[in-house]
Amino acid sequence: MTAPSLHARILADIEGHILSGEWPPGHRIPFEHELSAKYACSRMTVNKALTQLAKAKLIERRRKAGSFVTRPPSRSAVLDIPDIKTEVEALGLPYRFEILSRRKRRAGRDDSTRLEGVGAGPLLELVCRHWAGARPFCLEERLINLVSAPEAEAEPFIEVAPGAWLLARAPWTAAEHRIRARAVGKRPAEWLGIVAGSPGLFIERRTWAGDVAVTFVVLTYPGEGHELVARFSPSQR
Amino acid sequence: MTAPSLHARILADIEGHILSGEWPPGHRIPFEHELSAKYACSRMTVNKALTQLAKAKLIERRRKAGSFVTRPPSRSAVLDIPDIKTEVEALGLPYRFEILSRRKRRAGRDDSTRLEGVGAGPLLELVCRHWAGARPFCLEERLINLVSAPEAEAEPFIEVAPGAWLLARAPWTAAEHRIRARAVGKRPAEWLGIVAGSPGLFIERRTWAGDVAVTFVVLTYPGEGHELVARFSPSQR
DNA sequence: GAGTGGTCTAGACCACTGT
DNA sequence: CAGTGGTCTAGACCACTCT
Numbered sequence: 001m002t003a004p005s006l007h008a009r010i011l012a013d014i015e016g017h018i019l020s021g022e023w024p025p026g027h028r029i030p031f032e033h034e035l036s037a038k039y040a041c042s043r044m045t046v047n048k049a050l051t052q053l054a055k056a057k058l059i060e061r062r063r064k065a066g067s068f069v070t071r072p073p074s075r076s077a078v079l080d081i082p083d084i085k086t087e088v089e090a091l092g093l094p095y096r097f098e099i100l101s102r103r104k105r106r107a108g109r110d111d112s113t114r115l116e117g118v119g120a121g122p123l124l125e126l127v128c129r130h131w132a133g134a135r136p137f138c139l140e141e142r143l144i145n146l147v148s149a150p151e152a153e154a155e156p157f158i159e160v161a162p163g164a165w166l167l168a169r170a171p172w173t174a175a176e177h178r179i180r181a182r183a184v185g186k187r188p189a190e191w192l193g194i195v196a197g198s199p200g201l202f203i204e205r206r207t208w209a210g211d212v213a214v215t216f217v218v219l220t221y222p223g224e225g226h227e228l229v230a231r232f233s234p235s236q237r
Numbered sequence: 238m239t240a241p242s243l244h245a246r247i248l249a250d251i252e253g254h255i256l257s258g259e260w261p262p263g264h265r266i267p268f269e270h271e272l273s274a275k276y277a278c279s280r281m282t283v284n285k286a287l288t289q290l291a292k293a294k295l296i297e298r299r300r301k302a303g304s305f306v307t308r309p310p311s312r313s314a315v316l317d318i319p320d321i322k323t324e325v326e327a328l329g330l331p332y333r334f335e336i337l338s339r340r341k342r343r344a345g346r347d348d349s350t351r352l353e354g355v356g357a358g359p360l361l362e363l364v365c366r367h368w369a370g371a372r373p374f375c376l377e378e379r380l381i382n383l384v385s386a387p388e389a390e391a392e393p394f395i396e397v398a399p400g401a402w403l404l405a406r407a408p409w410t411a412a413e414h415r416i417r418a419r420a421v422g423k424r425p426a427e428w429l430g431i432v433a434g435s436p437g438l439f440i441e442r443r444t445w446a447g448d449v450a451v452t453f454v455v456l457t458y459p460g461e462g463h464e465l466v467a468r469f470s471p472s473q474r
Numbered sequence: 475g476a477g478t479g480g481t482c483t484a485g486a487c488c489a490c491t492g493t
Numbered sequence: 494c495a496g497t498g499g500t501c502t503a504g505a506c507c508a509c510t511c512t
């Protein structure tokens with residue numbers, strides 16, 4: 001293990017404060033001159049770390065005012081998968097959701113393949129249906145690692161859907177998305193009000209905080225109706 | 238229009254040389270001290286640009302040796318969609334492809350919605366089938382803007398599939414991916430040897446060089462068999 | 475061994491913006 | 494107007510690696 005450079009250490013420290021929730025969105029982080037004093041280095045070195053955080057949109061910088069933690073980092077995901085509520089409301093339709101099933105259990109060996117990085121700890125298993133107006137929009141099957149997010153056990157998920165709740169409560173440092181097309185099974189088809197066997201878009205998302213699994217979720221969108229968009233240009237400025 | 242910073246200009250210049258193909262993969266770009274002389278600035282300023290290009294994986298830096306243009310930039314796409322040949326061979330199956338249809342025509346008004354940024358110029362329309370061993374792997378329906386890539390007209394696409402050919406020949410600066418699940422239509426289902434109406438994963442990709450459309454392609458993967466993976470962590474180091 | 479990139483310094487000037 | 498970030502300089506030392 002070679003020593004990481006100083007600006008990398010500063011970056012990691014600040015990222016840690018943000019992702020742990022210790023510095024919530026809107027929080028003003030120390031000024032460059034304060035950090036350069038704290039780390040006993042030149043302002044350039046601090047600036048290198050902060051510039052990178054700003055490019056990653058974890059912080060926002062304003063002259064004379066300082067640097068501030070931005071809103072939840074999820075929107076900067078590779079695939080810009082917005083919150084489902086936002087997604088539905090963007091269509092101009094009223095949004096609601098309901099919990100269809102809820103179960104607490106211990107993680108088995110089957111879970112560790114789905115939720116790599118989970119121990120043998122307690123899990124919360126949820127099925128949740130999202131509506132856009134009068135039609136089911138999307139089905140959410142989720143596992144939450146109660147070791148990462150113990151408060152989830154007491155949360156009724158009435159006001160806030162599990163996804164949004166976790167976003168605000170259990171910050172993550174890494175995510176993986178898998179996207180597939182598959183025939184929708186019998187039970188999910190019933191829940192979605194479609195014909196079993198018709199095509200669905202399946203999005204699996206896994207998130208981790210460090211090496212510890214936070215959540216695993218499968219979102220099932222009825223086919224045709226949904227598409228994912230990703231735009232890209234190299235070395236974005 | 239405020240003046241862009243010097244390191245941004247240096248970055249843009251070098252990126253331009255790379256994306257235009259003028260500096261092909263493997264090409265050694267000027268040393269830091271040469272660039273600092275050319276732009277009449279300090280090495281730090283040059284270093285800032287080059288460090289950023291290295292993070293974007295457009296160049297690779299080796300001490301004592303210099304900095305080199307990396308292999309085609311497509312692999313750094315948001316969704317890491319590999320070349321289909323690579324994808325099939327990664328499965329340990331023999332790869333081949335065939336052109337099913339080929340047509341040259343003028344762009345109509347219908348095309349401009351599919352290929353935003355195309356003029357009224359000539360288009361090449363291709364349908365191509367990719368095989369993994371004895372089974373069809375993927376269907377490729379492609380439009381190529383012959384204004385962007387005039388040499389495509391004379392290319393038989395026997396040795397090299399259109400996708401790989403374009404990658405090497407017509408560099409792009411922006412890309413958009415759309416991913417959907419949909420029932421596979423009758424003709425494509427025949428081509429893929431599956432039952433019409435079964436689920437398929439559709440990947441639409443559009444690429445541009447500057448403001449000019451390069452190509453529009455729809456890849457149809459028979460359902461179940463395919464998945465896309467995207468990994469992400471904030472402020473990647 | 476020599477030349478490259480990686481990192482860092484201790485300044486500097488400027489633009490912007492909040493007060 | 495004062496204080497912040499944005500940018501840049503002209504050095505420096507070190508680690509690595511190619512020859």
